[in-house]
Amino acid sequence: DDYYQELGGKEGVEKIVDNFINEISFDQNIVKFFEGTDITRLREKLIEQFCHESGGPCEYTGDSMKDVHAGMKITKAEFNRVVELLQAAMDDAGTPQTAQNRLIRSLAPMRPDIIHQ
Numbered sequence: 001d002d003y004y005q006e007l008g009g010k011e012g013v014e015k016i017v018d019n020f021i022n023e024i025s026f027d028q029n030i031v032k033f034f035e036g037t038d039i040t041r042l043r044e045k046l047i048e049q050f051c052h053e054s055g056g057p058c059e060y061t062g063d064s065m066k067d068v069h070a071g072m073k074i075t076k077a078e079f080n081r082v083v084e085l086l087q088a089a090m091d092d093a094g095t096p097q098t099a100q101n102r103l104i105r106s107l108a109p110m111r112p113d114i115i116h117q
């Protein structure tokens with residue numbers, strides 16, 4: 001079921017992604033992965049992805065999760081930490097708990113394409 005409006009629509013998703021990037025930037029263990037990253041592109045692709053996953057009017061135009069995270073050797077602990085940072089970002093954005101759970105649940109199937117690659 002669609003929950004884009006529960007995330008706060010376009011403005012809500014933008015706020016979540018901005019908070020998420022901010023959380024990442026303050027985490028010593030996670031930010032190092034993003035040293036060579038074009039943050040403007042990352043922001044745009046995350047907004048598209050969260051919008052699309054929640055049933056909003058967006059297409060995801062980024063690369064596959066497998067291609068993007070290939071060679072990073074992301075551990076389970078690092079993956080779990082990034083999920084925590086996303087939860088903190090949604091708390092800060094005032095996202096209702098039900099919508100938070102739904103976004104996390106829709107990203108969970110991507111885990112095998114992201115860790116140990």
Ligand code: HEM
Nearest residue numbers: 033034036037038045046049062063068074078079082107
């Ligand atoms: C639920 C988990 C995750 C999701 C949904 C996700 C999603 C994404 C998306 C949509 C992009 C942009 C793709 C593009 O530019 O085409 C991206 C890039 C990136 N992700 Fe993730 N990601 C996740 C977990 C992680 C974790 C755990 C790490 C590292 C600890 C990580 C590190 C990166 C890095 C470094 C980039 C930028 C790659 C580059 O510079 O080209 N991601 N991710």
